Amino acid sequence: MQFGATPLTPAEESLRAEVRGFLAAELPAGHRPALGFAGRYDPDFSRRLAARGWVGMAIPPEYGGHGRSAVERFVVAEELLAAGAPIGAHFVADRQTGPTLLHFGTEEQRRRFLPGIAAGEIYFSLGMSEPDSGSDLASVRTRATRVDGGWSVTGTKVWTSEAHRNHYFAVLCRTSPMEEGRKHAGLSQLIVDLRADGVTVSPIPYLDGSHHFNEVALEDVFVADDMVLGEIGSGWQQVTSELAYERSGPDRWLSTFPVLREFVREGAGKAVADDEAAVIGRLAARAWAIRGLSLSVARALDAGQVPVVEAALVKEVGTRFEQDLVEALRGAAETEVDQGTGTLFQQLLAEAVLTSPSYTLRGGTTEILRSVAAKGLA
Amino acid sequence: MSEHGTMLTEVATGLLRDRCTPEDVVAAEATGWSERLWSALAEAGFPYVSVPEEAGGSGGDVADACALLAVAGRFAAPVPLAESGLLAGWALAAAGLELPEGPASVAVGRPGDVVELSGGPGTWRLTARVQRVPWGGRSTRVVLLASVGGERYVVSAPTAVAQVLGGRNLAAEPRDTLSWDDVPLADEAVAPAPAGVDADALRLRGALGRAALISGALARVAELTVRYTGERQQFGRPVARFQAVQAHLVTIAEEAELARMAVEVAARNARPDPGSFDVAAAAAVTGEAATVAARAAHQAHGAIGMTKEYELGQLTRRLWSWRDEFGSERAWGRELGRRLAEAGADELWPRISRGLVSA
Numbered sequence: 069m070q071f072g073a074t075p076l077t078p079a080e081e082s083l084r085a086e087v088r089g090f091l092a093a094e095l096p097a098g099h100r101p102a103l104g105f106a107g108r109y110d111p112d113f114s115r116r117l118a119a120r121g122w123v124g125m126a127i128p129p130e131y132g133g134h135g136r137s138a139v140e141r142f143v144v145a146e147e148l149l150a151a152g153a154p155i156g157a158h159f160v161a162d163r164q165t166g167p168t169l170l171h172f173g174t175e176e177q178r179r180r181f182l183p184g185i186a187a188g189e190i191y192f193s194l195g196m197s198e199p200d201s202g203s204d205l206a207s208v209r210t211r212a213t214r215v216d217g218g219w220s221v222t223g224t225k226v227w228t229s230e231a232h233r234n235h236y237f238a239v240l241c242r243t244s245p246m247e248e249g250r251k252h253a254g255l256s257q258l259i260v261d262l263r264a265d266g267v268t269v270s271p272i273p274y275l276d277g278s279h280h281f282n283e284v285a286l287e288d289v290f291v292a293d294d295m296v297l298g299e300i301g302s303g304w305q306q307v308t309s310e311l312a313y314e315r316s317g318p319d320r321w322l323s324t325f326p327v328l329r330e331f332v333r334e335g336a337g338k339a340v341a342d343d344e345a346a347v348i349g350r351l352a353a354r355a356w357a358i359r360g361l362s363l364s365v366a367r368a369l370d371a372g373q374v375p376v377v378e379a380a381l382v383k384e385v386g387t388r389f390e391q392d393l394v395e396a397l398r399g400a401a402e403t404e405v406d407q408g409t410g411t412l413f414q415q416l417l418a419e420a421v422l423t424s425p426s427y428t429l430r431g432g433t434t435e436i437l438r439s440v441a442a443k444g445l446a
Numbered sequence: 447m448s449e450h451g452t453m454l455t456e457v458a459t460g461l462l463r464d465r466c467t468p469e470d471v472v473a474a475e476a477t478g479w480s481e482r483l484w485s486a487l488a489e490a491g492f493p494y495v496s497v498p499e500e501a502g503g504s505g506g507d508v509a510d511a512c513a514l515l516a517v518a519g520r521f522a523a524p525v526p527l528a529e530s531g532l533l534a535g536w537a538l539a540a541a542g543l544e545l546p547e548g549p550a551s552v553a554v555g556r557p558g559d560v561v562e563l564s565g566g567p568g569t570w571r572l573t574a575r576v577q578r579v580p581w582g583g584r585s586t587r588v589v590l591l592a593s594v595g596g597e598r599y600v601v602s603a604p605t606a607v608a609q610v611l612g613g614r615n616l617a618a619e620p621r622d623t624l625s626w627d628d629v630p631l632a633d634e635a636v637a638p639a640p641a642g643v644d645a646d647a648l649r650l651r652g653a654l655g656r657a658a659l660i661s662g663a664l665a666r667v668a669e670l671t672v673r674y675t676g677e678r679q680q681f682g683r684p685v686a687r688f689q690a691v692q693a694h695l696v697t698i699a700e701e702a703e704l705a706r707m708a709v710e711v712a713a714r715n716a717r718p719d720p721g722s723f724d725v726a727a728a729a730a731v732t733g734e735a736a737t738v739a740a741r742a743a744h745q746a747h748g749a750i751g752m753t754k755e756y757e758l759g760q761l762t763r764r765l766w767s768w769r770d771e772f773g774s775e776r777a778w779g780r781e782l783g784r785r786l787a788e789a790g791a792d793e794l795w796p797r798i799s800r801g802l803v804s805a
Contacts (some may be wrong), residue, residue: 071703075804084799098713125706150795325795333791340787346776349783353708353730356798360707363801385700442692445672445699 069377069444071364081145087147089327090120094153100412101152101330103420104323104390104427105163106229108154114188115263117148117155122184123162127170132183135202138369142362146318152326156230161185163317165238166193168257172298172306177259181236192233195239195260195284196307199224202437204374206251206304210241210286212258218292219243221258224285231262231269231282239286240307244301255303259295260286276407276422293313315431316379317367321358323427324420328352331397351393358386377444384437387427394420450506451513452651458514461486462521468757474524478620479584484525484549494545495531501539508532508720512713513659514781516706519662519768522760524619526551528655533648534589541600541637548586550602551579553593554772555645555654563592563599563636570631572603575623580771582609582622586637591645596756598639601631615767617760642719650725652772654712657725657732660768661709663761664702664739670758671698671743673752685746694742701735701742708732711802723797726782731776733775736765 073224076084094116095101102108117123125141127133148155169178184190201207210223221241231237236259238410244254262269266289272281298306328351335344368375397415398405407418428434463601465483474480487493496511497503511532518527526549534550553559553576561574572590579588583605590601603626611623672695675686685691708731712724740762744751769775786794 069697071707073707073714073802075802077804096774098635146799150799171632329794332787332794335787336790340784342780345783345787346780347783348786349726349779349781350730350734350775352794352798353727353779353782354704354734356727356801357708357731359702359799360711360801361703364707381696381700382702384696385704405730438693438696439689441696441699442686445695446676446686 069381071361071378072367073360074139074266074364074367076139076143080139081185084143084147086120087122089146090117090122090151091147095151098412099152099339101326101416102154102156103152103416103423105149105159105319106156107152107423109156110154111157111188113154113192114158114191116188117153118158118186118188122148123158123188124166124182125162127166127182127186129171131178131186132167138366139363141290142318142366146322146359149318149322150325150329155201157191157233158185158188159319160194160229161190161234162422164194164318165236168238168297168306168309171309172257172302174294177297181259190236191230191234192232193228193237193262193284195225195228195237195439197225197227199226201343203433204306205240206255208240208242208255210235211292212241212243212256215290218290218295219258219409221260221286221289221291224283224436226272226281226283228269228284229280231284232271232279234262236261237284238297240303241305244379252304254301255307256300257303257306258291259297260289260291265288266290274423275425276419306436315437316362316375316382316386318359318362320383320427320431321355321362321389323387323390324424325355327397327413327416327420328355328393330411330416331401334411334413344400347396351396355393356387358389359381362386377441380437380441380444381430382434384441388434390427391424394424450600451510454510455513455517455674457490458517459494459520461490461492462517462523466521466523468522468755468760471522471524471760472755475618477584478524478526478580478614478618483523484509487523487525487527488548492533493525493527495533495548496531497545499537502545503531503539503541505534507668507718508716509710509713512654512709512737515655515658516662516665516709519659519764520666522617522663522757522764525549526585528652528659529580529585532651532655533554534585536651537600537639537643537648538587538602540640540643543602544601545635546602549581549584550589551582551585552589552648552652553577553579553582553591554648561590561592561601563594563601563631565592568631570633570636571628572601572626572631573628574603575625577623578613578621579624582608582624583612583620588624591639591643591648597665598644600637600639600643602635603631604635606652611774615771617763617767619764628804637719649718649772650720650722653729653778654709654716654720656768657705657728658709660732660736660765661702661705663765663768664698664705664735667696667739667743667758667761667765668698668702670761671695675746678748692748694746695777697742698739698746701739705732705735705736714805715803717805721786723782725801726778726785729773729778730775730782733769733778736769737775740765 124133125136491504494503
């Protein structure tokens with residue numbers, strides 16, 4: 069295992085300055101920052117960001133993207149997240165579906181979807197979890213059976229974020245029955261239009277009362293052959309490689325950073341107490357060090373390496389940090405957390421308390437990540 | 447790491463693997479010092495890495511010195527390597543004073559310390575009492591900072607004429623109280639302190655040195671714990687197969703890597719001197735890493751880790767000491783937090799996102 073410290077190049081620094089300039093103009097002072105990549109959904113913002121070339125950065129120009137490096141994507145993502153920009157509409161398609169289509173999709177699929185993703189106009193959800201299938205993804209029961217010209221899909225997906233307003237989701241399903249001892253075989257990914265006949269999207273109220281989660285019921289949904297993502301039977305390999313892409317970026321350690329910034333802002337002009345200073349310093353120091361690890365993974369990806377263990381470690385430590393920050397600030401603030409009233413800091417703190425348990429669940433639970441990492445350490 | 451730093455690391459690792467085995471470290475406990483190891487290191491020029499060659503040092507920069515200290519930490523080397531080069535050697539060279547034969551240490555000025563320099567050229571006299579000087583009694587010289595009539599001075603105080611009251615940290619490394627009672631000093635032992643050579647700068651260098659030692663020790667703690675849990679069988683399988691034990695291994699790896707990253711960035715950004723944000727952040731990160739990883743490593747090892755002969759304890763006793771020396775993680779966190787609060791909310795992210803800076 070090797071995380072090497074890496075500086076940003078002058079070109080990467082100037083990209084960062086451009087993004088900061090854009091955000092300073094886009095987000096008025098005193099705006100309510102989003103917490104993390106799923107914090108706010110704003111298609112207009114996504115399109116304006118895309119117009120600057122900062123969506124679909126991983127997608128090559130021939131498919132409407134920008135062919136930028138992993139570090140350049142890192143720089144843009146960390147600025148957006150630190151500022152609390154509303155990136156929820158396009159983020160999953162950009163981070164995850166785009167690269168998957170690029171790697172495994174057909175030429176026709178790339179031409180059909182990638183330009184829209186890069187334009188900040190086509191949004192994807194993830195169709196993995198089911199009522200009886202969470203971390204043990206190979207146990208999914210949604211099945212697709214062969215019909216003339218395609219597949220007929222039946223099953224239920226849950227915790228499907230933003231399915232009520234996204235356009236498509238990539239459904240992991242069984243295309244052949246589970247065989248004893250080969251549970252990872254026979255799985256495939258199909259691209260399903262969330263408005264297709266037989267698809268029923270129902271809200272599952274989120275812990276904070278917002279509409280984020282959905283149940284998506286699929287009943288004999290027809291999926292044409294040209295919407296099979298990658299190879300029939302290779303769904304497991306594709307999904308696990310997707311999880312590696314999504315693992316270690318700034319979205320795994322910056323989700324609650326705006327809470328810290330607002331805490332500092334509210335203390336401005338007052339003499340900061342010893343306890344508060346100690347909390348601010350500790351959190352800032354840890355964020356600084358975690359950022360160093362996360363950036364070094366991006367640099368390693370650009371060098372053609374496959375830092376799976378490093379990425380798992382960053383996600384594990386980063387998401388725990390996001391939660392730790394919330395509790396440390398709650399302790400320092402000594403306030404009664406309230407959703408309805410209070411200062412911007414207090415409102416963000418309330419939102420963070422209610423939503424931060426998800427950080428160590430989504431994209432691979434802490435427990436699963438520890439298993440992945442521990443195997444690599446031995 | 448620079449090519450020079452990588453080579454330095456390799457050579458030092460070879461030397462310490464031979465001369466600083468876990469048995470050697472146990473054998474050195476009675477005195478907290480290994481003459482044999484020091485001689486070998488001195489012959490290779492390691493104690494004065496980062497001190498300019500024209501001042502009698504070995505050359506190299508702060509990053510080289512920290513790379514070397516990480517190796518020393520890994521082997522729990524019972525010698526004042528950080529004190530000689532990064533601290534005393536730097537101050538002596540900056541003031542134009544000679545480097546001593548043998549180890550040097552430093553007093554950074556802690557509450558209750560007294561340093562009184564009087565007289566002038568030809569008539570210098572020193573009365574001082576300084577506490578917890580690392581390897582103070584083993585050092586040839588101890589660097590003190592003094593003021594006379596508004597002028598600041600660097601003093602290279604000879605320990606041969608000092609009274610030494612032995613103290614030791616949790617790892618039995620000497621942390622001595624030294625007293626000089628109105629002793630005369632040669633002119634070669636006193637020089638005006640240049641701008642920048644002050645107690646704050648020494649404290650920064652001291653904290654960076656401890657952070658580097660901690661990062662090296664943590665890398666070794668991680669290796670030892672992976673090895674031991676892979677070998678130790680319970681319930682018919684290696685304990686590393688249990689998820690609860692795997693969680694400890696992951697925690698240790700994370701903390702060790704965070705510490706290493708923090709030290710690498712702080713050390714490589716020191717061109718030529720360590721920066722206050724970098725060092726405060728590195729000290730806060732490494733202090734917490736030492737605490738968290740030591741706890742997890744002992745838990746994963748079970749009772750064997752509680753025995754004095756086993757290598758883990760040599761490392762964890764040092765981690766528990768080094769995290770407090772030159773300022774604890776909480777003290778540095780507080781200092782950092784105060785500075786960030788003063789700079790204001792909108793400066794917070796720009797500062798956190800400034801990692802390693804291009805040379």
